[in-house]
Amino acid sequence: MTKLKIKTGDTVKVIAGDHKGSEGKVQLVLKDKNKAIVEGVNMVKKHTKPSAQNPQGGIVEKEAAIHISNLSLLTSTGETTRVGFRVEGDKKERFSKKSNEVI
Secondary structure, eight states, X not given: OOOOSOOTTOEEEEOXXXXXXXXXXXXXXXXXXXXXXXXXXSEEEXXXXXXXXXXXXXXXXXXXXXXXXXXXXXXXXXOEEOEEEEEETTEEEEEETTTOOBO
16 A cells, blocks of 8 residues: 555645646545545435435435545645655655645
């Protein structure tokens, strides 16, 4: 399994696909599928059966997973960047390759 460079809580921008250009916060990373769920991006309508939590049932709109390769991390200034790793002292940290700042 490959090392993923995007973590939960990161702000990302979609760089390819139907939702290209939209930005959001990563809510969940699915490591085994190399996908992430991004807040407000790739919304799908899901038909739900009536259950104890939702006795009415109906159509629920929720975020679907989007492939990691279609996402790019945003720096604090809001530009897309690639992610690098380096060891500072005894800590491993992620940094922006564009601005060289620690993420």
